[in-house]
Structures are given as structure tokens and as C-alpha cells.
Amino acid sequence: MTVYLVGAGPGDPGLMTARALELIALADVIIHDRLIPVSALDGARADAQLIYAGKQGGGEQVPQAEITRLLVEHGRVADIVVRLKGGDPFVFGRGGEEAEALVEAGIDFQVVPGVTAGIAASAYAGIPVTHRDLASSVAFLTGHEDPDKPGSALDWAALAAFPGTLVVYMGVRHLQAIAARLIAAGRAADEPAAVVQSGTLPGQRTLVATLATIAARASEARIGAPAIAIFGPVTALHGQLRWLERRPLHGVSVAVTRAREQGSRLAERLQALGAAVILAPVIRTKSLPGPPPDLGSYDLICFTSPTGVEALFERLDAAGLDARAFPGSERTRVAAIGPATARALAARGIRADIVPAQAVGEALAEALAGLPVARALVARAREARDVVPESLRAHGAEVDVVAVYETVVEPLDEQTLEAVAGTDYITFTAASTVRNFLAAAGGAQAWLARGSARPRVVSIGPVTSAELRAQGLSPDIEAQSHDIDGLVDALVSA
Template identity: 35%
Template sequence: MKENGVVYLVGAGPGDPELITEKGLSRLKHCDAVVYDSLASDLLLREVSADCEKIYVGKRAGSHSMKQEEINRLLVELAKKGLSVVRLKGGDPFVFGRGGEEVLALNKAGIPYEVVSGVTSAVAALASAGIPITHRGLSRSFHVMTGHTLSEEGTLPPDFDAFAKLSGTLVFLMGLGNLSLIVNGLIKEGKSGGTPAAVIESGTLPGQRIVRGTLSDIEERVRESGIKSPAIIVAGEVAALDFSSTAKAPLKGCRIGITGTPSFAGKLHKELTSLGGTVKHLLSLSLVSYKTGDRMKEAYKELSGYTWITFTSANAVREFFSGLVECGYDYRAVGHVKFASVGNGTAKELLKYGFRSDYTPENYQVRDLAEGLRKLISGKDRILIPRSSRGSRELNQILQETEAAFDDVVLYDVVSQTPDAGKEDMAIEGLDYVTFASASGVEAFFETGGQQEKEWFNNVKVVCIGDITAEALERYGRNADLVAEVYSVSGIAQAICSDWE
């Protein structure tokens, strides 16, 4: 009989993916299946393994695509298959997250579980908006209540009167639709109309907005500002404070849309957010490998005849060496070969496999790679170029002017990745920059629907990682505004920083 798996109830935090706990992230990275809802950050889904089963259950107030009982059964069924399951929930599993109901269902079925606490928005969203939930001399306690009513007619809970009379900070989660009922209820139960109040939309997320006022005017201010759900209501003296972060970041206020493979986009996202930028993933690219195809098998078989192997991307390095092993060879097969790499990032990837690049141009462009390589080779050399099917042919054109023989072999292709539910949005309206890390990325963006966004390119600056990528963009009628001087994640970040300043 197959042993049951384990279910981990993981709190994803208030929205900002960096606010998930280290333990929660570890469980997510190593699970076999993740059951998630619309309250969890979509960016966290990028942390799961490639073969992890992702199941969207869409729980949000007023729009349940799967009933709680069905979710309970799903968790039990997945665990009975022997899978390690993460139930990814917004905030903390036990703060209005119905985690207790899932625990009871797992207990009843004899399924082992673990609860991994998360940062609740009741505290984090306030802090992000500059409101301390407690403060010496103003608030010695805080109290959290669901903003839902007991009926469709809008009946406040029977203990609301006692809640309203409490001192300290009062926090209502998921209650924007009942703002009027809550505010009037607080005043009716004795709170002064002059009590400071605030409403925070999308706390800790890039679209965070905050409206401040008092109980007497907060409704009107919210209506005028157009605040929408999800939002948190705060009442208490601390709502008048503004302890917003004053740390200076080079890209503070900058909104950037990025494209690329999960590996590259992940690194770029981390770099840009560390500089204070707000990042939106426009399009993910997936890699289709041909490393064990007939043509590459033939190339591996003929490795003893090559004197140089030239890599034009880090992807090519990874695919080449994994294919080498999968086809029955090991690193001894390339012990006699010299390596050329297009840039520092590619050279670093090569070093991970124990090989130093024999030639890397100062400028990380294919043309510079070709021109430099031409000076190092002779008619006695034979060069292998394993790379993307959409890679630049400039290298070939220059090598054809030499006496050396070379074989250009398609090792992989890069195509647009089908996004998970709610994971990506290609709209670029409102962004300051859009980045492209390859010609393949440019082509995939427009082929997947970016053509509809061409009019918005007049209001956004387009950043390309190099000249080849910029040339691909030109074929779609748009010149690059910025081209990174260094062919790398840092190069793109530096180009944006210099321009944004």
C-alpha cells in the first residue's frame, strides 16, 4: 500500500513575494503539487519545480470557483497519491484563511500535515503604508476582525458592539464592500467621528494605495479615490501617523515590465527589485531542447574533431553539457577543446562545469565574439556552434570569411510559455520600461499578442540587452530607447538606473 504524502498549509504572506517565510519558500520549492488561490502572489508560482502540478482553486470573497469542501477533498486525494502538497494561502493560514477546516479534514482522513505560518496583512499592509499597528502612547493593543457581514442584507456580527468599544487599533480585513456599515457601526457604538481612519488597497504590492481621513469622512475619500478590493480598513489614532519608508533606492517609483526565460527573468526581477523598482512579468519564455536529437548526437560523436566550441548564451552552455551526459559521454570528451563565450554571464555558466572560457570579448556582442575569434583560428580549426534556432547568423557570416570549418547546430529553441491562471498580463500600459533579453523574446512577445500593445510603446521606454535584440525589435517597427552596454542582467539594470536618474 502506498504511503500517504504530506500536506503543508503555507502562508504566502500579504502579497509581496519577498515576505514569504524562508520555511514556506523551501516547502514550495520542493513540493509535488501546489494548490493555490487568487490571494497568493503569482510570482511565488515561479519557485516551484518544472514538474510540479499547479492547481488553481480560485478562492476569493464572492467568487469561489471551488467550494471549501471540494478543496478539502482535493488535498486528501493528492496526499493519498503519496505527493508532497503545498496549500498556498494568502497571509497566514489561520487568519481568516479557513486553514482550520482543512486541518480537520486532513486529520479525519489520517493525512499528516504541517502549518507554516505567514505574515498577515493585518500587520504588514499597515506597515507598508506607514502605519504602525501599535505605538507607545497611542495604541497599546490591536484587534482584527473580518469585514464580512453575517448576511447578504448586511448584518454586523453580534459581538461588534464589544469590538467597537475596544481601545487600540481596530483592523478589518476584506471589508471594503461593508465600509459604510462598519464606519457607522463604530460611531454608533461610541467611537468619535474624528477618530483617524485609513483604507489600504493592495497592501505591500506594487499597486498599493492608501486613503487617510477620519471615521466621519473616510467613506467619501475612498469613493473619490476609487479605491478597490482587496483593501484593509484601519481605525485608531495610529492611522494618522505616516512612518513610510524614507530609504532611497535608485529605481524607487520605477515600473518595469520584463520578458525572458524563468531563469533569466528571475535574476532580473531580483536585481531590479533590490534597486527599488516595481517589476511586472509580461511574458515567460520556455526552452525547447534538442540536445538529444539526431543532429546533436552526431555532434557529440564527432567532438574529438573539434578544436573550439563557441557558446552564445548561458542556455547553450547548460543544454550542451546536460545533453553530453545524457548521450552517454562525460567531460573528458571535451578536454582537448578551447571554449569561446559571448559574454561574462556565459563564461560564468561555463565555469560552473569546470571550464574557463579561452576567449570572451570585451563587448558582449556576437559581432565582437566573431571578430575576436577570427584572429585566434586558422584553417586547421573546426568549430562547433551549439545554440538557439533563432540566434544571430552574424557569427556564421564572419566565420565564413575565414579558412576554418564550423558546424552550426540547433541545440534549443525559445518559445512563449503558456501562463498559469492569473499569472501573466502582457498589457504594458502604465509601465516606464519594458525589457527584452533576446531576439527570441522580442519575436515571442509580438507573436503572442504584443502587437496589440504597439500603441503603448510610445509611452514606454524599451530596453534591449544587445544590438541583436535591438535589431529584432526594429523589424516590428520600434527602435530601442536603451541598449545595455554590458550583455547581462546587471547591464540591463544599470541602463535603466542611469536613464531613470
């Protein structure tokens, strides 16, 4: 039985350590803070006990004594307890106190360091806390000391004279007093200063001023927690080195309505470009059981989505088969509706022979029209359109349509709908996402009535756009390439 004091990093899920993710996946109990990455618990076991132990400056608190009690209580009975803390547990995280309590209770513990905000948020703001020419040292200090102390434990005179960068954690509410104390103790009032709010997250904001003016400027800009303050000449480099804010979708919010397993991949693409993403999946895909078809009996095998590829291979796998079930003869061709489907096949060791430029059924049907096809298989969703099989039959082919998966409605709650309504863009990747989203919203008119500042509507292609219009909602943007790459390109170009 071991308690692991684990740093979850400053907020960007990509900054979580491999060890942190490994322990989250193994944990019986996870006692977590408020300021952990939103996806930090996605890898937890379904039967793991998740206990919220968050704190918020000036807001609701879970007392430290209660957190310590929980650690000791669960540490005595559970094999693996993870105390998941934002940033690093030993940098203003009270991890040292928790470790002391565990030692006193005779409970084994280990520490897994995390990337701390003082370094990460500064770096994401383009502010190196050390610099060969500007700062050879850095000091971290808290702007929120123990209120029960008789006085400040900080030596303001020493800090004012410190010949390097000062990084202040949890100090945004006391910024005026902190700056005044430093100036009164002799630090230059015109020294460059910065505040970084929501560091490493898509909504990160950086404000640069001077030590004398930073508090007033932060108040005017409504800068709030979580935030760090940085004092020293290095902050002047923000204008030159602010790489995060130069990403093409920085400051843009996007709602993703496709199935969660696919939406997460799209969300990762958008987040890498700087967007804040709201996942609002209105469908999920469900593989349909059944025997694998005899692939050797067809001279054309068609796939109309990456999900269809995965679902068919699930059937092959269940029967003890793999890619070798595909005939090796040149007589049999494999067709993919678009590049994403072709990539899914390639990942399984199958190269698509036919891939139309546009990922729509009409383009695939046209690409197949000139081929001599006697017998074809179309592996697809249960509710898919019949454009491809009807075209093949019109050209004399015998066609077997095998529904290898179906889409199932995922309900959306009011809180998610409100979050989506506040985004800049909402994306639709299939007609089913349009129908299900608008059904959850009470119809197009009810959705439009939520306010004039509704998100702009982004469609993946003409079929989805036609469904939007049929439902009473016009697309503002349609991707030129009717796949996820095209959808992302459309957002970047908007």
C-alpha cells in the first residue's frame, strides 16, 4: 500500500509526465485538486474512487486537515492511492506537509514531480525565467502566505535586492501590496513586470507592464486566478518570444459534436493550433456483431469511413483473422471514401487502390463507375446513404451491403448546450450530428433564439450542409476538402 504524491502539471495535458499517467491508470483511489488538466482523469479505471479535494482562493475550500485525513484513511486500506495535485506537489503544493502526515501514520509514500507553473506559464508566455544576459537566477515566492502566521515570512528587502527574476504564485489578489512592498524596499518601480493568467491553457492571457503599474493594469483587464506574476528584465522578452499567442487558433473556441472517440482526436488537432475546445458529442459509434464476410469472394471491397474499417477488423479479429483475410490477387481492389479512411486501412496493413479527392459518396461512386466490377462489398454504418451501392448496381455489379456499426444518440445536458452556445464555432462532421444536436437543442429556432452571439456553423461537406439547411440552420463555413483535415483548414482560414 502506497500513497503517491503526483504533480499533474500546470494545465496543458501534454505536460503531464508518463509516470503520472501510469499511476492514474493503476490507482484504486485518486484524491485530486481543482487545477488539474481537464482530461487528467480520463485514463482512470472505471472502478477507481475519485475524490475531489479542491481549493479556490476566496472561494470554496476543502480544508487541508480533511485532505490529510483522506490520504491517511485510504492509504491504510488501498493498494495505490494517488494524490493528484496541480503543478508540482513540493512547490507551494503542501506536498511536504502531506508527506509528513503519511510518515507519522506509518504509510509508505512516493513523490512524482510535476512541471510547475512558475516555469511552464512563463515559458508559454515567451518569458524565460533565466537568461544569460538578463537573469542568472530565479526566485519563487508565494503571494498567499499562511494567514495564521504572526507576520510575513518573506524578507522583502532581500527580495527587492535579489539580482534575478521573481516569480510570484497565488499573488493576483495581493498584487498591489506585493508590488508596493518591493518598491518600498528598493526594487525599481519601472522594472518590467508581467502577469500570466491560465498559463499553458488555450485561454492563456499575458499582460506586461511595470512593477509600479502591473496591479492596476491587471485589475483593469480583469486578470484573475489562476495566475502568476513575473518581475524582472526577462519579462520584456514577451513581445518577441510569445510563441503561444501566434498559433493560428489562439483565443478561438470551438465546439466538437462528433462521437467522443473521434472528437477527441479532432480536439487534439485544434488544441495544438491554440483553440479552446468544448466536447459535445451527440453520437457514439457502436460496432455490430456478426461473422466476417468472405473477402476473397469479392472483386471490390469498399469502406465509407474509418469507423467502418475498425468495425470490420473487429469482426476479423473475433474470428481469429487479420489483414491476410484480404485476397492478395490483383483482381480484388480496395476502395476508401477519402484519405482518412485510406489511412485507417494503411494502419491495418491494407493499401487502398481507389481514393477519390473528395470524401463524399458521390465522388467515390464516380471513381468506381469505370471499373469492371462483378461482385462488391460495401462495409458501412447501418444508417448510411445508398449512393455507392446503388451506383455499383446501376453499373451491373452484385452488391452486398454489410452494416458493421451504427451510430447511437448521445444526449446533451443544458450545461453543455450553454457552453457550446458561448463558443466561436460549432463543427458538424455528419448529417447525424446535425440532427442529434438540434434535437437536443429543441430545434434550429430554439437554438438561434439563444442569442445573437451564437457560434458560427462549420460543415465538413455538402451532405452535412444539406442536412443543416433542411433542419433550418445555414452553414457559415464549408470545408473545401470534405474530411477532418479540410475542416481544420477551414477553421484556420476563417
